[in-house]
Amino acid sequence: MSFIEDMVQKVLGLIKGSQDEQAGLAQGVMGLLTSRETGGLEGLIQAFEQRGLGEVISSWVGNGENMAITPQQVHEVLGSNVIQQLAEKANLSPDETKLKLSELLPTLIDKITSEGNIPKGGWLDKGKELLGRR
Secondary structure, eight states, X not given: OOHHHHHHHHHHHHSOSOHHHHHHHHHHHHHHHHOTTTTHHHHHHHHHHHTTOHHHHHHHHSSSOOOOOOHHHHHHHHXXXXXXHHHXXXXXXXXXXXXXXXXXXXXXXXXXXXXXXXXXXXXXXXXXXXXHTO
């Protein structure tokens, strides 16, 4: 199994729920992390910093323990439109989506930023493509 396939499996394993919920939410999150429109992972980090949550996301990117995030903080960072879009992809309510994201994002970002490095070279895009085929 390639690194990318392994990462896709880890993303799916982190999301509790039906296979459709897993795939929909995983695709949505990978879309967030790769979107040129929002700046990808770097843009997400900036969004956290702009809302006073830079220390939280830095704990996920860096080595050491990951700080927790509340569903409300997820909503503050991502906004209602993004939450609604992700909820629709996963066939979840917005509240369920925020809860799942508050559980998923710390671990996912920690895993994809091994050794505190933000991935380059489009491998997140490849992971997104693999999720799209499921």
